Amino acid sequence: MLSAAASAIPRLRCAAPPRQASSRTQWSLLWRRPLSSSPNVAPAAAAASGPGALEPPDLPRLAKSARISLSPQEAEEFAPKIQQVVDCSLELALYDIENKPEREGLRKKDNSLMNYLHTAVGSSLREDKAEPFANRDAIIEALPSYDDPYIKVPRVLNSE
């Protein structure tokens, strides 16, 4: 079923017409975009390379971006697991919420991601009132390397 969904992707991407931006459809539009903002991943290329041929995750590049070192065995082990995560996310993205009846109050469980993000104004905001953190000492204690009053870090030459 997953592979069917995966193979359906290229056609769906090409066929998806532009929608009016109600906030729900805005979200579904978002998810139809490539998950990575990287200029290296081009949706057209992915769509054009044939059925079921979405680029497998480039694990070495992913690991480098996340600053995680992987041994070759680990890379081999992780690749299919990450592929599964990607497939699952794509399935979510493809879920058609357009033709479901409007509901008030709680959404369907499958739309849990959408549910999570959507809320009324005011309910998730905080008043602009200062509350200094009481236990600053505990924070300083928890620092791996402290050079009063600064946090000590290895010398930074450049960000790459």
Added chain:
Amino acid sequence: MALTLLRGIRTQALPRANAGLFCTTRLSPLARFTTRVEGVQTTSPKAAPTSIQQAAKEAAEQKMQGFEAVIGIETHVQLSTLTKAFCSCPYDYGSQPNSTVCPTCMGHPGTLPVLNAKVVECAVKVALALNCEVSMTSKFDRKQYFYPDLPKGYQISQFDIPIAEKGYIDLDLPVEFGGGHRRFGVTRVHIEEDAGKLLHSESGNYSQVDLNRAGVPLLEIVSEPDMRTGIEAAEYGAEVQRLVRYLGVGNGNMQEGSLRCDVNVSVRPIGQSEFGTKVEIKNMNSFNEISRAIDYEISRQIHLHKESQADQIVQETRLWNEASQKTFTMRKKEGLADYRYFPEPDLAEVVLTSEYVDEIRNSLPELPEAKRRRYENMGLSMQDVIFLANDDNVAHFFDSTLEHGADAKLAANWIMGDMTAYLKDEKLSIHESKLTPLELSEMIASIKNGTISGKIAKEILVELIAKGGTVKSVIEEKDLIQIADPAAIVAMVDKVLADNPKQLEQYRAGKTKLQGYFAGQVMKASKGKASPVLLNKILGEKLKGS
């Protein structure tokens, strides 16, 4: 005439010539060229504005050598809310390092961000002031990269659905740079959080991090690439600062870092529609630096084009070095950064209602642009208009003075001239002045009805600013009421002429300049109270008659 001046400068020498020019600050375009070319007559300072504008325009075009610059600016404005964007830590510039922190802004595991309502309010205010379309729903995204001053390993920002888009800003260029009205587009405004501060220790192999600033709310304002010169860019920055201060959402201090500008510059031959390669410039600490950095970068790029080395212009980040007045490569990047944006799952959408937006729209103060147009319609010169509207406090003082019945031009002159000079000397700001708008209008009225002379007014102005009080009381206390009774003045003139027979001889012999001497003597005798106008009239008649 400007062209003749310019022929004296060879184009190959342009970068070096410019290096000399950029050592000066804010000279008028004509003044630059007069120092380099000798023996050429300059236009007098009192030349009509149109010819200065024309000359400035011609000078600028000649310098561009058939190219035009395309400039865009990204401005980060620190909001002066009481607490940070996503936690309740206070923020004070200059606090002890790592004192205004908590587990949330330090990115400790298990902490969650909660958005500050005031941040949304400030963002909507700025968006409306910039004539933007406000998004009724917007969301946050994570912008991921690793750096020691970024505790969470990502910055909470807004990527594809910012809180506002498609606005514009109106401004007036300073008169000394040719003046003129401009409108520059604003691509987007979005909310994000600031990172901490990274300091590099001089010795040793470590750096130091202060996270006080981590999590402070920022508004990023991205302009359309509409600016064409360094001056336009600097004025755009200044107008954003003005706006931010007018709205009270931030203090917009470049020196403090609460207003930061990154500039993108490219050049292209006039008529070409494609943009040239754009170069980012950072590290400018004032609007003047922005202007000079851009001008330098434009000439650097034009120079490379002229030397057929346009391929040497690469998309990179350069730093402005104020000491050497040049831009330098920061580092050649291997490629674009991959920030792996994805929606921030810990934060709900920002949902606005039209009532909320309308309420904010109705609460906006009169913005700089509206003020300038209003002052212009009063008949004030552009120079006055720009000065008065620059600082909200000054504009307020001016408006109050007018409310008490003072004439606009006179009030403007007093505020811009003597008052500003005194305040500057004493390092005071206008709301520290003890002179009230009411008393200023009183003073102007007193001059108008002849109670005191302009000269006396200048003296009491200083006293009033420093100590307060009313015009009436100071005049009475110091016995400064102008003597406007012709008979009294005639008497004084007669006495002075009688007391100075020698000078009177000399005057009759032809030394007419001595009239000033007599006038001075009468002034001295009257303790400065004689009406100068009346005095000179009577003195003139007496001297002619004799």
